[in-house]
Every structure is written in structure tokens, then in C-alpha cells.
Amino acid sequence: GIELGKLLASTGYITYDPGFVNTGSTSSAITYIDGDAGILRYRGYPIEQLAENSSFLEVSYLLIYGELPTQEQLEDFTQKINRHTLLHEDLKRFFDGFPRDAHPMPVLSSAVSALSTFYQDSLNPFDEPNVELSTVRLLAKVPTLAAYAYKKSVGQPFLYPDNSLGLVENFLRMTFGLPAEPYEVDPDIAKALDLLFILHADHEQNCSTSTVRLVGSSEANLFASISAGIMALFGPLHGGANSAVLEMLQGIKADGGDVAQFVNRVKNKEQGVRLMGFGHRVYKNYDPRAKIIKTTADQILNKLGVNDHLLDIAKTLEETALSDDYFVERKLYPNVDFYTGLIYRALGFPTKFFTVLFALGRLPGWIAHWREMIQDPATKIGRPRQIYTGEKQRDYLAISER
Ligand code: ACO
Numbered sequence: 359g360i361e362l363g364k365l366l367a368s369t370g371y372i373t374y375d376p377g378f379v380n381t382g383s384t385s386s387a388i389t390y391i392d393g394d395a396g397i398l399r400y401r402g403y404p405i406e407q408l409a410e411n412s413s414f415l416e417v418s419y420l421l422i423y424g425e426l427p428t429q430e431q432l433e434d435f436t437q438k439i440n441r442h443t444l445l446h447e448d449l450k451r452f453f454d455g456f457p458r459d460a461h462p463m464p465v466l467s468s469a470v471s472a473l474s475t476f477y478q479d480s481l482n483p484f485d486e487p488n489v490e491l492s493t494v495r496l497l498a499k500v501p502t503l504a505a506y507a508y509k510k511s512v513g514q515p516f517l518y519p520d521n522s523l524g525l526v527e528n529f530l531r532m533t534f535g536l537p538a539e540p541y542e543v544d545p546d547i548a549k550a551l552d553l554l555f556i557l558h559a560d561h562e563q564n565c566s567t568s569t570v571r572l573v574g575s576s577e578a579n580l581f582a583s584i585s586a587g588i589m590a591l592f593g594p595l596h597g598g599a600n601s602a603v604l605e606m607l608q609g610i611k612a613d614g615g616d617v618a619q620f621v622n623r624v625k626n627k628e629q630g631v632r633l634m635g636f637g638h639r640v641y642k643n644y645d646p647r648a649k650i651i652k653t654t655a656d657q658i659l660n661k662l663g664v665n666d667h668l669l670d671i672a673k674t675l676e677e678t679a680l681s682d683d684y685f686v687e688r689k690l691y692p693n694v695d696f697y698t699g700l701i702y703r704a705l706g707f708p709t710k711f712f713t714v715l716f717a718l719g720r721l722p723g724w725i726a727h728w729r730e731m732i733q734d735p736a737t738k739i740g741r742p743r744q745i746y747t748g749e750k751q752r753d754y755l756a757i758s759e760r
Contacts, residue, residue: 360385360736372743378563379639383740384571388421388726389562396643400560401425409650414555415439415525418497418722421560422729436524442498443519443528445506446476453510462507462714463592469503470496471585481579483732492580493725500721501525504714505532511710526552529718534706547705550658551715554698557647558719560726566590566597570724571731572740580728587724588717594634597695597716601709603635604699607668610675615667617674625684633679635696642689648696655697664704672700 363382366373375381390399398405401420408417412426419427419435427435452472456465474481477495480488506516509532517532527543530551535541561567570587574580591597610620623631638645659666676692679685702712731737 389560393640396646398646414552417556421722421726438494439498440521465507467585467588473581501529508533555719560723574728575740597713599695600699600712604709606634637690638693644691645693647694648692651697
């Protein structure tokens with residue numbers, strides 16, 4: 359395939375492929391997906407096994423370095439990350455400049471972009487120790503930045519990280535804790551969030567990961583590339599879908615809970631009405647992540663004693679869609695985002711914040727792809743071609759003659 363691609367490029371022909379439906383932009387050894395069979399593997403390990411047995415930090419290590427860590431490697435990795443969770447005090451002041459009701463995704467992206475200005479010592483993409491340092495800085499500081507974006511939106515003071523806690527526990531404490539009150543991390547909540555982060559950690563050449571690679575292909579630094587990836591994830595057709603699903607479910611409830619009526623609006627292709635959390639460019643079968651999340655949603659809501667009518671609406675919606683020819687013919691199944699919002703809501707996160715949680719989960723995948731891209735001798739600057747459809751040539755007209 360790679361050789362054929364090179365040969366075609368040398369002939370001068372251009373492949374017209376809007377949305378890159380059939381274009382391989384790179385080779386990669388990180389994540390394998392078989393969309394027809396509903397298979398997802400990180401570095402060869404089935405997602406089901408990782409979800410059952412692993413932790414988010416271990417999976418991050420696996421994605422970035424290619425192998426599961428030994429006990430010693432994992433301890434070293436954890437310690438390094440714990441040492442870098444603090445932010446420069448000047449960086450904290452950035453948050454003062456944003457409106458209180460700003461969406462946390464652009465706030466997070468701006469803060470990550472600003473890391474390039476604070477850590478100028480680790481920007482060279484070809485200096486391996488510095489890439490390593492940027493990697494650790496990102497994994498350690500993005501949860502702190504995300505928690506501060508939340509604190510800013512609710513008008514509460516920022517908490518310093520407590521490095522005796524694990525990554526997810528620390529993030530939960532910085533998000534929901536208050537300075538004067540002790541905050542006990544609920545182990546069920548921490549476990550649920552850790553699992554969701556594992557399930558989101560990578561998904562090969564999706565829109566945000568391709569963005570990270572494209573920006574990085576110009577040899578832009580890791581912080582700059584990740585900041586762009588966060589903005590690609592913001593869109594409702596990508597990571598923003600998790601918030602959009604919850605808004606859709608709330609809309610159905612507000613309209614009296616008539617699921618069949620909503621499904622009809624989707625089938626009639628009413629402008630702007632899609633079944634959010636359904637469909638996927640690659641999966642033409644049940645998304646394996648959605649399968650795990652559906653079970654988790656039930657368990658977590660039960661454990662937390664949350665009785666959310668929106669979960670019933672979601673299940674009815676799924677049943678209705680899966681037995682309807684419109685969705686069957688188009689192979690539309692629930693994707694990762696269909697049930698996540700309900701869990702995030704039960705854990706206490708506001709709807710606007712859901713996509714930030716996706717970004718926290720996807721971070722190690724973006725880093726792994728950027729590093730693979732920068733080390734690959736076959737990497738060239740990303741520069742797609744086009745089919746020009748404008749005017750052929752015309753002569754300039756003076757403004758008085760137009
Ligand atoms: N609801 C209703 N119809 C849909 C949906 C949906 N969610 N998704 C696709 N379709 C229909 C399209 O209208 C089209 O029908 P047509 O052939 O009659 O025109 C057909 O299915 C194919 O859809 P495309 O838009 O061509 O599929 P594409 O691969 O470009 O889009 C996408 C994939 C963006 C994920 C789409 O399914 C979608 O918009 N889903 C809703 C948003 C969503 O959940 N996004 C999260 C994706 S997962 C992730 O990023 C983490």
C-alpha cells in the first residue's frame with residue numbers, strides 16, 4: 359500500500375477524497391481498529407482486557423512507549439508525573455482574563471498553547487530528552503489546567519495539586535475540593551473516571567489526532583500540536599458529541615419524552631437533527647468502547663444511587679434505533695459518546711465540561727502519535743492537494759468599472 363501510494367504520487371495524479379474517507383495519511387503501530395468486527399486494540403492488547411485489568415497511567419505508558427511497564431518503570435513514570443503537576447504562578451493568572459462563562463475547551467487549549475511560552479527549554483522536537491520532558495509536563499499539567507478551567511467557571515479558588523494522590527484522584531480533588539474543607543475521593547468515582555480515560559486514550563487517525571500530526575509535521579512543538587488537537591476535539595461531530603448527547607436527551611425529556619417522534623425527526627433529516635452519539639466513520643458495528651460504557655453506566659448510577667430518567671430515554675432511543683431500517687441500513691450504532699455523558703453527569707460534572715474529560719483521556723494517544731510521527735523517517739510536512747474549481751483567468755477591473 360505504501361509503495362503504491364508513492365508510485366501514484368509520482369505520476370502527478372491527485373486523489374479526490376473529501377473527509378479522507380479512503381486515504382491513509384501514515385503508517386502507525388499504535389492502535390488497531392477493525393470497524394466491521396468492532397475490534398479495538400492498543401499496541402495489540404484488546405481494549406476489553408485493558409479496561410478490565412489496567413490503569414490509565416499504565417495505558418498511557420503503553421501507548422507512548424509501546425510496551426506495558428514493569429513495576430519499576432510504572433513507579434518511575436508515576437513519580438516523574440507527580441513532580442510536574444504544579445503550574446507556574448503566572449500561568450494561573452491567564453485564567454483571570456477569560457469570561458467566567460467561557461467554554462472550558464478553548465480555555466484549556468489556550469493554556470496548553472501557553473505552555474510553549476513557559477517551557478522554552480523543552481521545545482526542540484528532535485531532542486529526545488526534551489520531548490520526554492514535554493511529555494511528562496503535559497501528562498502532569500493538563501489535569502491541573504483542566505481542574506482550574508472548572509474552578510474558574512464556578513468562581514471557586516484554585517487548589518494546589520496534592521502529589522501524594524494518584525493522577526485521577528488528584529484531578530478530582532482539584533476539581534471538586536475546597537481549600538478549607540477536607541475532600542475524600544470516592545474510590546468508585548475515581549475508578550469509573552480512570553476506566554473512561556482508558557477507553558478514550560487512543561483511536562488512531564481520528565480528527566484530533568490527525569490534527570496533532572498535521573500541525574506537528576511542520577515541526578511545531580508538542581505543546582502547540584496538542585493545543586490544536588484540543589480545538590479539533592471541541593467540535594460536536596467529534597469530542598463535543600458527548601455534551602451534545604446529553605443536550606439531546608434533555609431536549610427529548612423536555613418535549614415529553616417521545617423517543618419515536620425524535621427518531622422520526624432524525625430520519626426526516628430535519629436540519630441540525632442527528633442522533634448524537636450514533637454513527638462512526640470506521641465502526642460499522644457496535645463500538646466496543648460503547649459496549650463497556652453501557653454496562654459501566656448502569657453500575658455507576660446504581661452505586662451512586664442516582665436514578666436518572668435520561669438513562670431510560672437513552673436505552674429506549676438505542677432500542678428504537680437498532681430496530682429501525684434507517685439506522686440498520688446505514689450501520690449506525692452507538693459510539694463511545696452515547697453513554698459517557700450520563701456517567702459524567704452522575705459523577706457531578708457539568709455538561710460543558712464533558713469534552714474536557716475526553717481531552718484528558720485522549721492526551722496520551724495524541725502524544726504517542728506526535729512522537730511516532732516525529733521519529734518516522736517517512737514523515738513529510740502534511741500538505742494536501744486540491745481540485746481547483748474557481749475562475750480560470752481574468753483581467754483586473756478598476757473599481758469604477760465593477
Ligand atoms: N444520525 C442520523 N443519521 C446519521 C448519523 C446520525 N448520528 N450519522 C450518520 N448518519 C447518516 C447520514 O445522514 C448518511 O445518510 P445518507 O446516506 O442518507 O446521507 C449516512 O448515515 C452516512 O453518514 P456520514 O455523515 O456520511 O458518515 P461520516 O462517516 O461522514 O460521519 C459521524 C461520521 C460524523 C460520526 C456521524 O455519524 C455523526 O455525525 N454522528 C453524530 C455525532 C457523533 O456522535 N460524533 C462522535 C463520533 S465518535 C468520536 O468522535 C469520539
